[in-house]
Amino acid sequence: MIYMDNAATSWPKPESVYTARLNCMKKHGANPGRSGHKMAVEAGSILLYTREMLCQLFSIDNPFQMIFTMNTTESLNLAIKGCTQPGDHIITTSMEHNSVARPLKELEKINISTTYVRADSQGKIDPTDIRKAIRVNTRLIVTTHASNVTGTLVPVQEIGKIAREHGILYLVDAAQTAGIIPINLSTLPVDMMAMPGHKGLLGPQGTGVLYLAPHVRLKQLKEGGTGSQSESLVQPEFLPDRYESGTLNTPGIAGLGAGINYIIKKGQNTLLARVRRIEKFFLDALLNIPGIKVYGPTNMKDRTGAISINIKDFDSAYIANLLDEKYNIAVRGAIHCSPLAHKTIGTLKQGTVRFSPGIFNTLDEAKECIKALEQLTRLK
Amino acid sequence: MIYMDNAATSWPKPESVYTARLNCMKKHGANPGRSGHKMAVEAGSILLYTREMLCQLFSIDNPFQMIFTMNTTESLNLAIKGCTQPGDHIITTSMEHNSVARPLKELEKINISTTYVRADSQGKIDPTDIRKAIRVNTRLIVTTHASNVTGTLVPVQEIGKIAREHGILYLVDAAQTAGIIPINLSTLPVDMMAMPGHKGLLGPQGTGVLYLAPHVRLKQLKEGGTGSQSESLVQPEFLPDRYESGTLNTPGIAGLGAGINYIIKKGQNTLLARVRRIEKFFLDALLNIPGIKVYGPTNMKDRTGAISINIKDFDSAYIANLLDEKYNIAVRGAIHCSPLAHKTIGTLKQGTVRFSPGIFNTLDEAKECIKALEQLTRLK
Numbered sequence: 078m079i080y081m082d083n084a085a086t087s088w089p090k091p092e093s094v095y096t097a098r099l100n101c102m103k104k105h106g107a108n109p110g111r112s113g114h115k116m117a118v119e120a121g122s123i124l125l126y127t128r129e130m131l132c133q134l135f136s137i138d139n140p141f142q143m144i145f146t147m148n149t150t151e152s153l154n155l156a157i158k159g160c161t162q163p164g165d166h167i168i169t170t171s172m173e174h175n176s177v178a179r180p181l182k183e184l185e186k187i188n189i190s191t192t193y194v195r196a197d198s199q200g201k202i203d204p205t206d207i208r209k210a211i212r213v214n215t216r217l218i219v220t221t222h223a224s225n226v227t228g229t230l231v232p233v234q235e236i237g238k239i240a241r242e243h244g245i246l247y248l249v250d251a252a253q254t255a256g257i258i259p260i261n262l263s264t265l266p267v268d269m270m271a272m273p274g275h276k277g278l279l280g281p282q283g284t285g286v287l288y289l290a291p292h293v294r295l296k297q298l299k300e301g302g303t304g305s306q307s308e309s310l311v312q313p314e315f316l317p318d319r320y321e322s323g324t325l326n327t328p329g330i331a332g333l334g335a336g337i338n339y340i341i342k343k344g345q346n347t348l349l350a351r352v353r354r355i356e357k358f359f360l361d362a363l364l365n366i367p368g369i370k371v372y373g374p375t376n377m378k379d380r381t382g383a384i385s386i387n388i389k390d391f392d393s394a395y396i397a398n399l400l401d402e403k404y405n406i407a408v409r410g411a412i413h414c415s416p417l418a419h420k421t422i423g424t425l426k427q428g429t430v431r432f433s434p435g436i437f438n439t440l441d442e443a444k445e446c447i448k449a450l451e452q453l454t455r456l457k
Numbered sequence: 458m459i460y461m462d463n464a465a466t467s468w469p470k471p472e473s474v475y476t477a478r479l480n481c482m483k484k485h486g487a488n489p490g491r492s493g494h495k496m497a498v499e500a501g502s503i504l505l506y507t508r509e510m511l512c513q514l515f516s517i518d519n520p521f522q523m524i525f526t527m528n529t530t531e532s533l534n535l536a537i538k539g540c541t542q543p544g545d546h547i548i549t550t551s552m553e554h555n556s557v558a559r560p561l562k563e564l565e566k567i568n569i570s571t572t573y574v575r576a577d578s579q580g581k582i583d584p585t586d587i588r589k590a591i592r593v594n595t596r597l598i599v600t601t602h603a604s605n606v607t608g609t610l611v612p613v614q615e616i617g618k619i620a621r622e623h624g625i626l627y628l629v630d631a632a633q634t635a636g637i638i639p640i641n642l643s644t645l646p647v648d649m650m651a652m653p654g655h656k657g658l659l660g661p662q663g664t665g666v667l668y669l670a671p672h673v674r675l676k677q678l679k680e681g682g683t684g685s686q687s688e689s690l691v692q693p694e695f696l697p698d699r700y701e702s703g704t705l706n707t708p709g710i711a712g713l714g715a716g717i718n719y720i721i722k723k724g725q726n727t728l729l730a731r732v733r734r735i736e737k738f739f740l741d742a743l744l745n746i747p748g749i750k751v752y753g754p755t756n757m758k759d760r761t762g763a764i765s766i767n768i769k770d771f772d773s774a775y776i777a778n779l780l781d782e783k784y785n786i787a788v789r790g791a792i793h794c795s796p797l798a799h800k801t802i803g804t805l806k807q808g809t810v811r812f813s814p815g816i817f818n819t820l821d822e823a824k825e826c827i828k829a830l831e832q833l834t835r836l837k
Contacts, residue, residue, distance in 0.1 A: 078496065082491075085487065085488035086487060086488040095482060102470065102475060102661060103475060107460075111466075116787055150680075150681030151679055151703060154680065175683075176680075179682075180679070275704060282706055301554075301560065302559075303555075303794075310562045312562075323527065324529075324662050326661075329709065406494075409493075412688050414682035
């Protein structure tokens with residue numbers, strides 16, 4: 078099988094991820110932060126190790142600014158709901174995933190309004206449109222870092238600068254970029270960043286992260302046992318415990334630590350160059366096949382990750398299904414949980430066939446994909 | 458090492474749990490419900506398999522009444538916050554874990570009041586006290602099934618009956634019982650039950666479950682991508698998607714399915730009898746050692762799981778530490794995230810030393826623990 082669905086979850090993982098996860102369960106399987114015995118302490122140090130790996134990769138100092146969640150969706154819900162209250166205004170874009178759009182829709186019920194800044198037909202956002210949307214009650218700007226449909230990069234540096242100038246919080250959804258594109262959180266003007274552990278960071282499913290800048294204080298989404306201040310009925314104030322209630326996914330987090338370590342050891346730029354080479358090959362080839370429509374930017378500098386296409390008017394799920402059944406190529410078809418983005422690029426009905434290469438894909442695999450697509454353009 | 462900390466998390470897990478988890482990541486590592494290709498479908502069927510295992514163990518028919526969460530704490534937050542609104546009244550007990558007590562404390566801020574029904578000094582709850590606490594605006598009764606401090610069983614059948622008579626929802630926190638004590642959800646008058654995947658159900662950390670009776674509809678805690686109704690900005694209404702946003706911990710859930718299958722195959726009553734034998738040995742021995750105080754019921758029929766003790770006036774964390782360092786016995790000392798329960802039994806300052814045997818402990822290990830404790834009673 079050729080796996081080209083890394084935008085959904087990266088696969089396979091480095092061997093060290095499987096091993097770290099299994100070792101954690103077999104050898105350090107206690108509940109961290111709860112008991113004081115050796116195995117519980119070892120489990121606790123696994124959590125710290127992964128936080129430190131995150132710090133190293135994203136260039137920050139304090140490991141407790143990295144909050145563990147179940148997934149990016151939880152990180153986004155915590156961030157969005159944690160910093161807003163009735164009467165507030167939020168700015169977002171027409172390229173967001175439902176993990177941003179659905180919480181915002183829900184918040185309308187408690188009188189939190191949203192402006193959707195429209196992207197152009199390639200999914201590009203103009204930062205000046207963000208500036209124009211600012212109101213006196215704008216509390217939060219939330220944008221994706223790169224569209225999961227078109228791969229279009231959002232100018233987070235410029236938007237962050239605008240947010241800082243206006244004293245507005247900026248939350249970035251890095252679902253498609255964390256671990257893939259180098260991000261320096263000590264210089265990027267971002268207050269919160271939500272990330273999946275199981276995509277670019279190469280960890281297992283069931284892991285997510287929310288980065289919080291030192292000045293950000295959110296209302297928590299859940300309260301419960303934290304192993305800390307056990308005598309208190311009130312949720313602890315300090316990080317990360319304030320936001321991490323209940324038993325964490327320790328073996329998953331062990332795997333995540335190994336995944337990040339793999340990226341650091343191999344070199345993030347080296348890995349990125351490998352994927353970019355495949356993406357460029359894809360893009361160049363696709364743009365030259367009659368009958369194939371490519372969505373998103375046509376130049377590499379404005380895009381990363383997902384490559385969405387359609388073949389003539391064929392339903393994208395049908396094409397994805399043929400790729401799977403006839404060619405053993407795993408991609409995602411239809412609507413990618415981002416109706417806003419599909420509306421923007423005009424594919425709300427047809428959906429798109431999305432190829433998303435990862436670090437373990439090869440150029441030969443990409444060539445096979447192109448060959449299959451060429452054949453499929455002859456479909457009637 | 459002798460691991461006697463199964464009330465925090467069960468360890469080790471059956472070999473099949475490690476294998477299922479690893480196989481899931483290596484062979485079925487796609488994101489379930491997102492794409493339609495073979496590996497994504499396989500991953501989806503892993504989720505369904507585990508739901509079906511839960512149905513079998515808890516005697517219900519519809520797998521979609523079993524909602525996957527990160528942990529019991531999330532299940533409890535979802536249940537408690539999802540069914541209440543300002544002006545409501547909640548009844549709970551003085552034996553609850555912070556995973557119940559802290560959300561209730563938080564809800565006071567939005568005018569949701571709570572009555573704490575007091576247990577006796579052994580942690581026992583009188584159901585008539587629950588009945589007496591009912592007000593016209595009582596929306597929810599939430600109790601633990603068994604105390605994580607004293608092991609005291611709560612009469613859930615009787616409390617559930619009272620709740621039904623009054624049209625009040627009943628939520629049970631089965632953190633210490635799910636997978637251990639047979640529970641028939643088709644006959645037990647319970648509307649919601651929160652469970653950990655990683656304790657009695659023998660699955661990995663990072664997995665929790667919320668059972669919802671067919672008539673229960675909650676406000677969700679998080680919105681986001683569900684892979685379903687992708688074209689809609691509104692959270693889907695149907696189960697389980699309404700409550701399961703974002704990528705699930707699929708490998709963890711694979712392990713959970715294997716854990717439940719292990720219980721079903723070995724026979725829940727057989728496994729329970731094995732643990733009960735160790736608990737009884739513990740209890741009988743402890744009650745006969747001068748200098749040791751045992752908390753909770755002194756007869757087996759009123760208790761399960763956790764056995765909390767103290768040695769004279771020694772700090773419980775100090776004793777737990779000695780057990781770890783000198784005897785290589787892993788237990789939990791201090792306050793077990795349940796200040797209410799510690800207050801009830803009078804150990805808010807001293808804490809308790811908690812032994813919690815699991816299905817892989819042996820009688821010989823229990824004997825070694827008793828020997829160590831006998832030696833420690835000679836401490837000055």
